[in-house]
Amino acid sequence: MCRWAAYRGNALFIEDIVSSPAHSLIAQSHSATEARTPTNGDGFGIAWYGEREAPGLYRDILPAWSDCNLKSLASQIRSPLFLAHVRAATSGGTRRDNCHPFVHGRWSFMHNGQIEHFEKLRRPLETMLPDHLYATRAGTTDSELIFLLALHFGLETAPLPAFREAIAFIEHLATHLGYQAGVRFTAAFSDGNRLYAVRYATDENAPTLYASAMSAERGYCLVSEPLDDNRQNWMRIPDGSAVIIGADGLEVSVFETDTSLDFAMPMVAAQ
Amino acid sequence: MCRWAAYRGNALFIEDIVSSPAHSLIAQSHSATEARTPTNGDGFGIAWYGEREAPGLYRDILPAWSDCNLKSLASQIRSPLFLAHVRAATSGGTRRDNCHPFVHGRWSFMHNGQIEHFEKLRRPLETMLPDHLYATRAGTTDSELIFLLALHFGLETAPLPAFREAIAFIEHLATHLGYQAGVRFTAAFSDGNRLYAVRYATDENAPTLYASAMSAERGYCLVSEPLDDNRQNWMRIPDGSAVIIGADGLEVSVFETDTSLDFAMPMVAAQ
Amino acid sequence: MCRWAAYRGNALFIEDIVSSPAHSLIAQSHSATEARTPTNGDGFGIAWYGEREAPGLYRDILPAWSDCNLKSLASQIRSPLFLAHVRAATSGGTRRDNCHPFVHGRWSFMHNGQIEHFEKLRRPLETMLPDHLYATRAGTTDSELIFLLALHFGLETAPLPAFREAIAFIEHLATHLGYQAGVRFTAAFSDGNRLYAVRYATDENAPTLYASAMSAERGYCLVSEPLDDNRQNWMRIPDGSAVIIGADGLEVSVFETDTSLDFAMPMVAAQ
């Protein structure tokens, strides 16, 4: 199921989101309350933006609750924009390349959700990738693949349309191959400037997403589940929404896939 | 809290206890039902007897549910006597040397429980060890230390009295230093010939212990919680008991520490 | 570069090949003498046949010289046929799925060598795989891919022809795409009954391969470099050879790829 948290604002210590709160991301790695399972112990990762164009990336397969390195890094690194994730594996074994966030150039991405029938869709979806993206495919998760497809569909110039198309393509492909289309997609991504999130599911039953303003830091955080019990501080983002956090603040808009889009389906030989 | 399972009888594939049952040890690593926490994801280990005098030992820090090596080994290795453990850490970080079982010569040992105030008792207890056992102290758990103390108190010649003395010593030391004595000790150990278990707690509230006869294999298994729902197959071992499984079968006896024992307390300088 | 060792004969403790000899495989992991680099510290693995049809498999990313689990397993497990490998990475990062041996059903495979220009050939080669083999592709090495191609070309019915075709195909593909063909292939594989090895290179400069009879055990071992200094015990296998070890003993034959074979080249779009 996974849990994640992201922040954009004045530079904050990563621990202020990942370790310190009453129901921090590390706490959620063993006792999540709004996920299908309480345990998200199949690895973790943080991606943070600093002086470089590309973000830093630290991922490991240990449960987040037992990693001393994570605690030390989170306590030392201050960043104005970062993503953090704890994993409950659905597709793909436990190894660093299957931990989120994923990074490509200056883009980072993390995901909570899954692609139904992924084992049937995986190959045709990988076939869609152009060579330079295929070459970077390092793991076996549906999450990494959605990210690579979005890069193919123009993430670097138009992020939300790119994911809209990627998800619509996956839904079309499933139907085309005779399966029930099903994508659950509560994700966050960033280019180091804006922080984006999407909450979407084919069956309108996407994993939860909350936002909170952190006025002292002139910032916002986005989370799978609130980091504390002050429920009035946490705005529940509705299903079928996109969030953009930029220098101007936070903006919510409708996110739906375009059912009228027509795709050339990849050639999939009968096997 | 930890969960464990042990077997003695005709040679059995380790997976028949660790992986295959409905509520196998691997299942208990993420969904234990009779432990304080359902998750026991701070490492695992197996020790098994074969042709050598000393047992084989395989331990790692990954949660048992995600380790492919464990599944393969358990599916391949057949043994007439083995111990298997999944860890929920109380004292001591997550690393191989803090995973159970522990092995010394031909003896293996695993433990569910803890020593109250261990951080205060650790040093005086380590001071008790003779040089050759001190030199083997590789981790920082209370469990490993109880094992080493029992070796010091004659485990190799009289196993149950050795643990009786070791536990009594710990209780005395705590009282001597002004702390509330508290040892919880549901453990299994073996020399490769007999399989022993003890269920004991100072406050008579020891973690659970069950035994089951596996008649087809002319064997017995001992577990923290039953491996399936057939409750009539599982004999609950009462608090304050010792179990010995040998060629002759299974025997249960009373296990208590001797409150009349007098120990020379180690010199503990005021610091 | 990698180093490996394999054995077939009366059941032998794995350590008799992997740990105990003067120049054991573990010794070769830090001080290989006939490899391009002395260090082969990018992971290791063992596959061994026992009671099951499929072999057991234990792989990890630590250098072989520092893994206590490997020493214990090798000391406990006795097997009539096993493969062991220590890795020096060329293509593919350091992770368990990139460690050898690879296993598919009852077949195991390990490799020393590489495919020239693999980063250009990887995608077309993966395109060749039928769905059921594509779905098992877990890593990113050229080695795993050669194995999967051989399975596609009929490894399970005719092992040596299957590898002959797979290698010829790779050479043809390279030429077809405008690259210099170059495959270095000193490999061992088994179905649990016979132990096979091949020493081949496009440029006739394949990594070394030796064989030795172990008469006491009525067995043979195959190695990258001899396990001890008694050079008269080690038969150097010439370049362009295949070795089959079965119940009848050891047989060496010529191994060459068939330059007359004609392949339908996969459709590779200009990107």
Next chain:
Amino acid sequence: MCRWAAYRGNALFIEDIVSSPAHSLIAQSHSATEARTPTNGDGFGIAWYGEREAPGLYRDILPAWSDCNLKSLASQIRSPLFLAHVRAATSGGTRRDNCHPFVHGRWSFMHNGQIEHFEKLRRPLETMLPDHLYATRAGTTDSELIFLLALHFGLETAPLPAFREAIAFIEHLATHLGYQAGVRFTAAFSDGNRLYAVRYATDENAPTLYASAMSAERGYCLVSEPLDDNRQNWMRIPDGSAVIIGADGLEVSVFETDTSLDFAMPMVAAQ
């Protein structure tokens, strides 16, 4: 044998010392040129000072050459004072707690060298530690123990005298117990303000130590072996020296242990 590198000056990306140079620390992890062995693949670590009083600490057991996390962290983290180390194990197994640097409060420490007959001296040395330092003893290396002894002997108020006493104590103890005294100690340590190094050996054959001024950064680095071939930039620090780098620059002085010191030897029972 180990290799290390440290820096103090204007904030520098850690990679400028650890990854980028022609003969960087990561290069030295597989191909050291002035060490007993070229391979230092038994783990690595970095400690760096930033906004907190205590340094950050990242250590892992993988060879430095294969860790993606290390490369990313080194590329992102800028620090005015940091220590970095790659390990070749002498005493103590391969695990995070045995990797350098070690950290205590705001102090960090790393070491190249060893204590002769450590297996005999370990227990009496650990006995010397006051309770609060004994409780922090997490690993089994001689290096960590020298650091804890120095803390006991007043590192926090007088760093160089503290190490002088600690080393002298170890030498006395060895002699007292009938062994040949032998300490090899080329180490670096810091409180986040000054960077210290010592090059000392009982037999005057200490591992090498070099210093270089990095004038553009108004800084200095200290290394086991030069990071590049410009030998004129690297000042060889003689045996029996201490180096202090502070805001005022770099200062070298004589470092010797005081053979006239008289110590009360710990009570070591004949065993």
